Amino acid sequence: MGGDCEGARDNMRIWVARPEPGASRTAIRLRDLGHRPLVAPVLAVAETGERLPAGHFAGLILTSTNGVAALRPDERARFRDVPTFTVGARTGAAARAAGLRDVRIAGGEARALAALVAASLPRGSTLLHAAGAERKAEPAAALAEAGYALSVSELYATRIAPSLPDALLDALGARALDAALHYSRRSAAAAHDLAGTHGLGGAFRALTHYCLSADVAVPLVAAGVAVHFVAERPDEEMLLAGLAASKPSGI
Known part of the structure; x- marks a missing residue:
């Protein structure tokens, strides 16, 4: 204590x-x-300018509202009806407000998000994580262990104040x-x-x-x-x- x-x-x-x-x-x-x-x-959050990669993805992973904010209008339109998995309710609400329609919300933890993906999509599905440059091992580690392919786009980064x-x-x-x-x-x-x-x-x-x-x-x-x-x-x-x-x- x-x-x-x-x-x-x-x-x-x-x-x-x-x-x-x-x-x-x-x-x-x-x-x-x-x-x-x-x-x-x-800390201050700034967009990196990176774009989402081309190709088909069975699901979009969002672990922060910063990832939602960094999505460009054409990217939001592209993933409008793709299953979107968010780590918590605030990120889920932001995703819906951004026009994403199929938003599925985990219980606030990255491993819970991985479990939600496993309950929703078949093994072997390819997923895209709209992430920050600084991030934890999860949910990538749990998704890989469960048999999913994960592509990561670093859309934002945090910098320490001087x-x-x-x-x-x-x-x-x-x-x-x-x-x-x-x-x-x-x-x-x-x-x-x-x-x-x-x-x-x-x-x-x-x-x-x-x-x-x-x-x-x-x-x-x-x-x-x-x-x-x-x-x-x-x-x-x-x-x-x-x-x-x-x-x-x-x-």
Whole structure:
């Protein structure tokens, strides 16, 4: 267990480190819950300009709303009626809003997405993953193990911010922040490292840290940072519900 927290608090000043546009959406949710967000992304998402390859694909894999946003109008039209498998509900909603009609949503995890594909398409089918340049081994590993051929197009990439904004540095330096929300392993590591670069590693450690999953918490734990709360499944609703947790349930 981690985090020296005496109990749940209202009106917390919370650092939202995730990239846009998700950071602003989260800030709205936090305000609705009575907290004061400080939006300071440590990663920025940019399209690579890569196009989807020609050829027939039995299914389209989407593991992030960034992949949906990077699809060009002609690519959306091309895959309009192709079975589209998304890792979670938010990506699924974005896919439908983009005009994709046959959207099938997994339970928020990459291996669950692979299981959904296996229940929907015959072995040997060729799939296309509209992915980011930085990605995890799943769902590619599970799909390959299940007998599927996967082609990957890197449509977007995330870059670490060169520094933290003055507003965040001032808040950290004054110990005016209560908590930080972490949505990915890479952003958690970047937040930790950037705070240290500015000589504010101690202030960062003193925050109450909330993580979307155990995987997200890995770089913090490796750095000796106590994690107060880890969501049982990688879902924002569960993560935000954890803000009311009176006892640590982290690592």
